[in-house]
Amino acid sequence: MENSTDRIRIKINGTWHDFELGRDIRPADTLAYLLKEKMGLTGLKVACDQGACGACTIIMDGEAVLSCMTLAVEADGHDIVTIEDLGEKDPVVESFAEQCEPGYGTAMQCGFCTPGFVMTAKAFLDENPNPTLKEVKEALAGNLCRCGCYAAIAQAVLRAAKKMRDSE
Amino acid sequence: MKSFEHINAKSLEEAACILEQNKGKARPIAGGTDLLGTLKDKIHFEYPELLVNLKTVEGLAYIKNDENTLKIGALTRLSDIQKNQSIREKYPVLAEAARAVASPQIQKMATIGGNICQEPRCWYYRNAENTFHCTRKGGKYCNALTGENQFHSVFGAVRVLNPPCSASCPGGIDIPSYIHEIRKGDLNEAAKILLESNPMPAITGRVCPHYCEQECNRWEFDEAVSIRGIERFMGDYVLEHAEDMIRPPERESSKSVAVIGSGPAGLSAAYYLRQAGHSVTVFDRMDEPGGMLTYAIPSSRLPKDIVKGFVHSLQNMGIVFKLKDNVGKDVSIENLTRQFDSIFLASGAWGVPSIGLDGEELTRSGLEFLTNVKQGVKEVLGNKVVVIGGGNVAVDVAITAKRLGAGDVTLACLECREEMPALEWEIEQTVEEGIAVMPSWGPFRVLESDGKVKGIELVRCTSVFDGNGCFDPTLDMSVRKTCEADQIIMAVGQRPDLSFMDPEFALDIDRGLIIIDEKTQQTNMPGIFAGGDVTSGPATVIESIAAGKRAADAIDGYLLKGETARSDQRRPRNTDTLLTFNLDYLKETRRVEMPELPPSERSITAEDVLGLNKEAIENEANRCFNCGCVAVNASDMAPALIALDAKIKTTQRELSAEEFFSVGPMTTTALESNELVREIEIPVQKPNERSAFLKFRIRKSIDFPIMNVAVALDMNTKTISGARIVLGALAPVPLRVKPAENFLKGKELNAETAESAAELAVRGVIALHKNAYKIQVTKALVKRALLSAV
Numbered sequence: 001m002e003n004s005t006d007r008i009r010i011k012i013n014g015t016w017h018d019f020e021l022g023r024d025i026r027p028a029d030t031l032a033y034l035l036k037e038k039m040g041l042t043g044l045k046v047a048c049d050q051g052a053c054g055a056c057t058i059i060m061d062g063e064a065v066l067s068c069m070t071l072a073v074e075a076d077g078h079d080i081v082t083i084e085d086l087g088e089k090d091p092v093v094e095s096f097a098e099q100c101e102p103g104y105g106t107a108m109q110c111g112f113c114t115p116g117f118v119m120t121a122k123a124f125l126d127e128n129p130n131p132t133l134k135e136v137k138e139a140l141a142g143n144l145c146r147c148g149c150y151a152a153i154a155q156a157v158l159r160a161a162k163k164m165r166d167s168e
Numbered sequence: 169m170k171s172f173e174h175i176n177a178k179s180l181e182e183a184a185c186i187l188e189q190n191k192g193k194a195r196p197i198a199g200g201t202d203l204l205g206t207l208k209d210k211i212h213f214e215y216p217e218l219l220v221n222l223k224t225v226e227g228l229a230y231i232k233n234d235e236n237t238l239k240i241g242a243l244t245r246l247s248d249i250q251k252n253q254s255i256r257e258k259y260p261v262l263a264e265a266a267r268a269v270a271s272p273q274i275q276k277m278a279t280i281g282g283n284i285c286q287e288p289r290c291w292y293y294r295n296a297e298n299t300f301h302c303t304r305k306g307g308k309y310c311n312a313l314t315g316e317n318q319f320h321s322v323f324g325a326v327r328v329l330n331p332p333c334s335a336s337c338p339g340g341i342d343i344p345s346y347i348h349e350i351r352k353g354d355l356n357e358a359a360k361i362l363l364e365s366n367p368m369p370a371i372t373g374r375v376c377p378h379y380c381e382q383e384c385n386r387w388e389f390d391e392a393v394s395i396r397g398i399e400r401f402m403g404d405y406v407l408e409h410a411e412d413m414i415r416p417p418e419r420e421s422s423k424s425v426a427v428i429g430s431g432p433a434g435l436s437a438a439y440y441l442r443q444a445g446h447s448v449t450v451f452d453r454m455d456e457p458g459g460m461l462t463y464a465i466p467s468s469r470l471p472k473d474i475v476k477g478f479v480h481s482l483q484n485m486g487i488v489f490k491l492k493d494n495v496g497k498d499v500s501i502e503n504l505t506r507q508f509d510s511i512f513l514a515s516g517a518w519g520v521p522s523i524g525l526d527g528e529e530l531t532r533s534g535l536e537f538l539t540n541v542k543q544g545v546k547e548v549l550g551n552k553v554v555v556i557g558g559g560n561v562a563v564d565v566a567i568t569a570k571r572l573g574a575g576d577v578t579l580a581c582l583e584c585r586e587e588m589p590a591l592e593w594e595i596e597q598t599v600e601e602g603i604a605v606m607p608s609w610g611p612f613r614v615l616e617s618d619g620k621v622k623g624i625e626l627v628r629c630t631s632v633f634d635g636n637g638c639f640d641p642t643l644d645m646s647v648r649k650t651c652e653a654d655q656i657i658m659a660v661g662q663r664p665d666l667s668f669m670d671p672e673f674a675l676d677i678d679r680g681l682i683i684i685d686e687k688t689q690q691t692n693m694p695g696i697f698a699g700g701d702v703t704s705g706p707a708t709v710i711e712s713i714a715a716g717k718r719a720a721d722a723i724d725g726y727l728l729k730g731e732t733a734r735s736d737q738r739r740p741r742n743t744d745t746l747l748t749f750n751l752d753y754l755k756e757t758r759r760v761e762m763p764e765l766p767p768s769e770r771s772i773t774a775e776d777v778l779g780l781n782k783e784a785i786e787n788e789a790n791r792c793f794n795c796g797c798v799a800v801n802a803s804d805m806a807p808a809l810i811a812l813d814a815k816i817k818t819t820q821r822e823l824s825a826e827e828f829f830s831v832g833p834m835t836t837t838a839l840e841s842n843e844l845v846r847e848i849e850i851p852v853q854k855p856n857e858r859s860a861f862l863k864f865r866i867r868k869s870i871d872f873p874i875m876n877v878a879v880a881l882d883m884n885t886k887t888i889s890g891a892r893i894v895l896g897a898l899a900p901v902p903l904r905v906k907p908a909e910n911f912l913k914g915k916e917l918n919a920e921t922a923e924s925a926a927e928l929a930v931r932g933v934i935a936l937h938k939n940a941y942k943i944q945v946t947k948a949l950v951k952r953a954l955l956s957a958v
Contacts, residue, residue, distance in 0.1 A: 026171055027171070027172055027173060027174030027219070028169040028170060028171050028172050028174075028207075029169075030169070030204070049208060050205050050208065050209075051201055051204075051205065051270070051271075051273070051274055052271075052869055053869070054271065054273060054869065057273055063247075063276045064272070064273050064276065065273055065276055065277050066201075066273045066274065066277065069200060069201050069204050069205070069274075069277065070200065070277070071174065071197075071200065071204070071219075073174050073221075074174075074197075074200070074221060074223060120272070120273065124272075138272070138868075139272055140272075141271050141272060141868035141869055142270070142271025142272050142273045142274065142868075142869050143271075143869070144869055
């Protein structure tokens with residue numbers, strides 16, 4: 001029995017990349033490992049490595065998924081977007097950066113969880129451009145922030161939604 | 169993660185085939201959110217070598233609605249189920265359950281097929297590096313039972329594999345089940361379970377070394393349950409009620425079996441064969457039946473009356489005993505093969521080998537000595553007796569000699585103290601009774617004068633076994649010791665005496681033992697079976713009983729040509745029911761020891777050890793953990809699917825959701841290792857059907873349920889005509905609460921009836937010491953779920 005694929009192709013931030021199994025990656029490598037360690041895309045973070053914290057969230061085929069709980073070989077043929085692909089002017093990135101509001105505070109303190117939150121929020125807003133606060137909270141339930149900036153993060157997402165709607 | 173191979177399956181059939189070819193080494197992967205976590209933490213003893221990716225199987229992610237059913241492909245993601253408009257409208261319980269799973273990211277990765285196959289949720293089970301090799305993984309102990317059990321079952325445990333007591337019993341006695349019947353107060357049922365694998369518990373209750381107690385999980389907590397005490401009480405109970413418990417068969421088979429030898433193996437086979445309806449004749453050369461039980465085990469350990477009582481009950485079953493009938497002399501074995509349809513040889517190990525000792529002819533045999541004493545022959549013992557041997561026969565000989573009034577008794581054996589084959593307590597008893605124990609000394613020659621024993625010269629034995637564990641004593645001739653003695657009794661091993669068989673009787677024999685098939689006890693000759701010491705060499709009573717039972721089962725199959733063979737007479741026990749136990753078991757308690765006579769009052773006639781009374785054995789029964797696993801099935805989809813009466817279609821069959829969720833080693837489903845979920849089919853909801861799902865968890869992200877509840881109500885305008893209420897994460901399996909369902913039938917749903925139903929839902933709970941809070945949560949959520957459904 002042989003592996004059904006010796007080479008895999010993954011589209012990462014708009015460009016297709018080829019990887020040779022055995023040489024570039026092992027079947028047991030996670031997508032998070034491939035992106036961080038092999039591709040140098042260090043924006044995503046591996047914190048819990050159990051799918052609990054959301055810090056490794058990336059967008060695959062338009063949906064926010066956990067790169068630590070995805071095998072790199074199973075990303076074969078898929079389209080992946082990481083935080084690195086989002087520019088400074090991205091409405092979600094911008095809203096997180098700008099967030100500073102009496103009563104809510106900032107959307108980040110240490111910033112460790114931020115790439116995960118941004119990617120989750122990005123995919124969510126593409127699906128639901130005009131969410132309620134409740135919907136935002138539910139959508140972000142899979143991301144943890146140890147600095148406790150949840151209220152401000154939710155506000156940043158609502159602000160990003162408005163920015164995106166306004167720019168259309 | 170440790171390395172593994174990865175293969176993309178193109179069809180479920182291909183995947184199943186690969187799993188079958190790599191049994192135990194391959195695992196299927198769908199969403200991977202459960203599996204990868206377990207692999208990262210290496211929670212299992214074995215790590216898969218191959219993952220079979222199911223996501224590459226096309227056409228398995230779908231939601232199809234037709235007139236009669238809703239069909240969901242196994243690879244459908246939970247986020248798609250949650251968002252599906254028709255599911256949200258018609259099956260809110262399903263949409264809500266999918267929405268409750270873990271986190272939004274995981275819902276986008278996880279499949280419904282994977283969700284319902286997730287492994288048990290228990291932090292001992294899932295601890296990294298398999299720290300706790302628990303009962304659910306094939307280990308012995310459920311750590312949660314006595315440990316951190318906040319998130320565990322409140323509805324009892326479930327048996328996964330044989331618990332360690334039963335597993336270590338050569339007879340495989342279902343110990344926890346009969347103890348459970350005692351706890352329930354049903355001694356008759358307890359006795360019946362015991363008799364299924366051991367017809368003579370009064371005997372084993374007295375003489376068995378009880379390997380089961382050494383393995384008892386209660387050692388992890390305080391002390392082993394006194395299984396011997398319980399067994400002995402039950403054994404005496406069986407003999408007292410022998411007329412009801414040991415009965416003649418209801419139907420006769422018209423087949424006949426000759427059993428040669430009436431020791432434990434012979435009696436056990438006779439019992440089970442007679443029970444199966446065969447006519448059984450037991451031959452024995454001695455005056456009384458029982459073999460070693462009657463003639464070798466001292467009365468202080470096993471009174472003759474106990475054996476007599478058992479034999480009497482066997483006679484009442486219709487078993488014929490032909491005593492003083494020396495097969496080989498009085499009747500030839502060839503003759504018996506013509507008279508009977510089958511033969512079971514259980515002639516024991518009565519041969520006493522000569523060890524080639526200088527002056528051995530002046531010694532006597534320990535077995536003969538014990539036999540004489542039991543037959544009432546007056547033994548005159550000298551002042552100084554030396555017993556050679558380190559096994560339990562040697563111990564029995566030494567103690568009997570001492571109690572008969574011998575002055576100094578010395579026990580000398582080749583083995584060092586730790587290696588002596590006698591049990592530790594037996595050796596302690598020898599010392600207690602004033603016998604000098606001399607380990608690591610081998611007999612060299614008998615010292616004599618005028619044909620009379622004067623003593624024995626011993627040499628130092630430095631090791632008994634070679635590197636392979638084979639008997640090969642090494643003696644140091646430079647270290648010698650002389651023991652004065654006027655009598656030397658040899659108890660250095662026994663072996664079968666096969667002289668009763670005509671040499672032309674072509675039975676395969678190897679090194680003095682009859683060769684048999686270990687599963688069936690069948691010899692090389694058709695219809696002739698053998699078991700007990702004659703095939704194994706000296707062994708324990710329970711090993712002989714087990715051999716007798718195996719032989720009886722095989723003979724039965726042979727006689728009936730497999731037509732209606734009773735391969736195993738165990739009556740089915742309801743394995744679906746959850747195991748219950750008395751919460752008292754969790755208090756630290758002392759084991760009740762059986763009272764013993766003080767050494768000064770011991771004799772060769774009365775029993776040394778007295779039995780326990782009913783109260784004491786009930787206390788001991790309450791100490792039994794009834795070992796099982798208390799981990800819960802934490803799937804959120806599972807209760808919803810049961811509430812909707814879903815069918816799970818696999819690569820092999822179709823199961824109801826209720827049948828699908830079950831318990832096995834490392835699994836929460838009834839799936840075989842090469843069986844995969846293909847589709848979930850849900851009957852169409854009636855217009856008046858209402859459903860709801862609620863989950864209680866500590867935080868939102870990734871969290872598994874502390875408990876969840878799915879309800880589906882069939883409404884008849886105002887009243888409920890049918891209800892399904894399913895609790896999740898509260899028991900090893902998702903649990904339908906039928907008392908609550910029945911209660912609601914015909915009732916109007918309001919706060920009062922919902923509350924009563926919620927009360928009924930938690931009836932019979934057994935909270936562990938840290939999870940009683942789950943009961944209140946469950947009551948609140950059941951009520952809320954019922955009220956929110958309409």
